[in-house]
Amino acid sequence: MSECLTKNVDLTDELKQKLEENGELQKLRSQLRYQVFRCLHSRTENAGTSLSLESPKPECKPECNVIIDELIVEYLKYNGHIHTLSAFVLESSLRGSSENDLKNLDNPMQKTALPQIYRLI
Numbered sequence: 040m041s042e043c044l045t046k047n048v049d050l051t052d053e054l055k056q057k058l059e060e061n062g063e064l065q066k067l068r069s070q071l072r073y074q075v076f077r078c079l080h081s082r083t084e085n086a087g088t089s090l091s092l093e094s095p096k097p098e099c100k101p102e103c104n105v106i107i108d109e110l111i112v113e114y115l116k117y118n119g120h121i122h123t124l125s126a127f128v129l130e131s132s133l134r135g136s137s138e139n140d141l142k143n144l145d146n147p148m149q150k151t152a153l154p155q156i157y158r159l160i
C-alpha cells in the first residue's frame with residue numbers, strides 16, 4: 040500500500056473511532072435509517088401500496104391505541120430517544136401534535152415531569 044493510501048486509511052479509522060466515542064456515529068446511522076424509512080414510506084404511501092404484506096392499518100385507531108402511543112411518545116421524549124421517537128411517530132401514524140413536538144425540541148435531554156408510564160409500574 041502506498042504511503043498516501045495508508046495515511047488516508049489511518050485518518051478514516053481515527054475519525055470513525057472519534058465519532059463512535061462521542062456517539063455521533065450512532066446518531067448518523069439512526070438518522071440515515073430514519074430518512075431511508077421515511078422515503079420508502081412516502082413513496083409507497085403515494086403509490087397506494089403497503090410496505091409489508093400485512094393488511095393496511097385502519098385510519099381511525101381505537102382510543103386505547105392512541106393512549107398507548109402517546110405514553111410511548113412521552114417515554115421516548117423523556118429519555119432522549121429522539122431518533123426512535125421520529126421513527127415511531129411515522130410508523131404509528133401519529134400526526135399533528137407529536138410531529139410538531141419533534142420539530143420544536145430544543146433540548147431533548149431536558150427532563151420534564153415523570154412520564155405517566157413510570158407511574159404504572
